[in-house]
Amino acid sequence: MYLDYAATTPLLPEAAAAMQPWLQSNYGNPSSLHAEGRRAKDAIDEAREIVSTALGCLFAEVIFTSSGTEAANLAIIGAALANDNTRRKRILLGAAEHHCVLHTASILQRLGYKVELIPVDRLARIRLDALEQMLSDDVLLVSVMHANNELGTMQPVAEVARVTHRHGALYHCDAVQTFLGSPWTVQDIDADLLTISAHKIHGPKGIGALYIRAGTMIKPLTTGGGQERELRAGTESVAGIVGFGEAVRQIPKMPDNRRAARDAFQQGLHSTAAIPSVANREDILPGHVHVRFPGIAAETMLILLDRLGVSASSGAACSSGSIEPSHVLLACGYSEEEAKEGLRFTFGHETSTQEATEAAARVIEAASQIRKGHERQTTEGKLRS
Numbered sequence: 001m002y003l004d005y006a007a008t009t010p011l012l013p014e015a016a017a018a019m020q021p022w023l024q025s026n027y028g029n030p031s032s033l034h035a036e037g038r039r040a041k042d043a044i045d046e047a048r049e050i051v052s053t054a055l056g057c058l059f060a061e062v063i064f065t066s067s068g069t070e071a072a073n074l075a076i077i078g079a080a081l082a083n084d085n086t087r088r089k090r091i092l093l094g095a096a097e098h099h100c101v102l103h104t105a106s107i108l109q110r111l112g113y114k115v116e117l118i119p120v121d122r123l124a125r126i127r128l129d130a131l132e133q134m135l136s137d138d139v140l141l142v143s144v145m146h147a148n149n150e151l152g153t154m155q156p157v158a159e160v161a162r163v164t165h166r167h168g169a170l171y172h173c174d175a176v177q178t179f180l181g182s183p184w185t186v187q188d189i190d191a192d193l194l195t196i197s198a199h200k201i202h203g204p205k206g207i208g209a210l211y212i213r214a215g216t217m218i219k220p221l222t223t224g225g226g227q228e229r230e231l232r233a234g235t236e237s238v239a240g241i242v243g244f245g246e247a248v249r250q251i252p253k254m255p256d257n258r259r260a261a262r263d264a265f266q267q268g269l270h271s272t273a274a275i276p277s278v279a280n281r282e283d284i285l286p287g288h289v290h291v292r293f294p295g296i297a298a299e300t301m302l303i304l305l306d307r308l309g310v311s312a313s314s315g316a317a318c319s320s321g322s323i324e325p326s327h328v329l330l331a332c333g334y335s336e337e338e339a340k341e342g343l344r345f346t347f348g349h350e351t352s353t354q355e356a357t358e359a360a361a362r363v364i365e366a367a368s369q370i371r372k373g374h375e376r377q378t379t380e381g382k383l384r385s
């Protein structure tokens, strides 16, 4: 049972079929002037039309990148490069942002910017009062995501945009977890820069896009050919872009069982065991559940769940095979121990309610097996001493 849709989603058959010709027979370089090249360019433009319509923006305001990560890097570092001759020398990043935003800090610092983290509350929501206090006319850019990828909590993005713009700063929104998950447009968020990614919405991996509001100044991170309005040099992945466009076209037509599956899963958990949940149900992504089993490391739980046929995630980074404490939970004020206990279950459009109920039973089974193991160890320890 795959319950890790926030990490990635399966490629839609329609997207795979749309990509196929661009992987083989239609091999033209979109920068070439001949017929093959023009066909490839038209295919990219068609996808750009679909994506920009879905975002509610102009065709020319979308540029394709190799990932959500690259789009966020381009937004933040690109804005820093384009505005380095102004007195705006501070950049504010939400403390619970994805690493593709947070890890821009070292480059920004080398470019002479002061990077500050905006505190979040217990549910990883930005503290607007803190943001307002931090803002002044020396801030170049604020980056606050649309929804947190670990806890699934929605951010007060319209308010973030309002206070940010009041101080003349740019607003970048990482909307990777929310694109097409609910109806919104870039106007609703009022972002100057906004990041999305194809593989979270049943498109191919290795394709993202950046919305750049007309008139917003950014500089490219790659130099070479003049692709993507000279903002992202490099021959485009035509098949990937076409697959992205097709996924965007198809998603609204798909039956969506995320909420029902999530509810069945939560009901399954709560009917048998009281499990403290970090995030409550309001203002949370429809397919997200985040739980902690106090005293049980997420890593132990995930290994056992995998054996029981449930694929879930901690949502946190994995380094040399072991799970680091989640930087999101640490930012929320949890201890290092607690920040290693977070488990994320995320449901897809096609997850069935039965699957979700069965998964909940296996989660309870895994927790009880681990607890029994702990108890045995404690008793054996006592007997030995």
Ligand code: PLP
Pocket (backbone or CB within 6 Å): 006, 007, 066, 067, 068, 069, 070, 098, 100, 145, 148, 149, 174, 176, 177, 197, 198, 199, 206, 207, 208
């Ligand atoms: N931002 C958020 C909130 C994400 O969840 C992810 C992926 O996990 C990314 C950015 C990075 O996107 P990509 O995998 O396309 O680089």
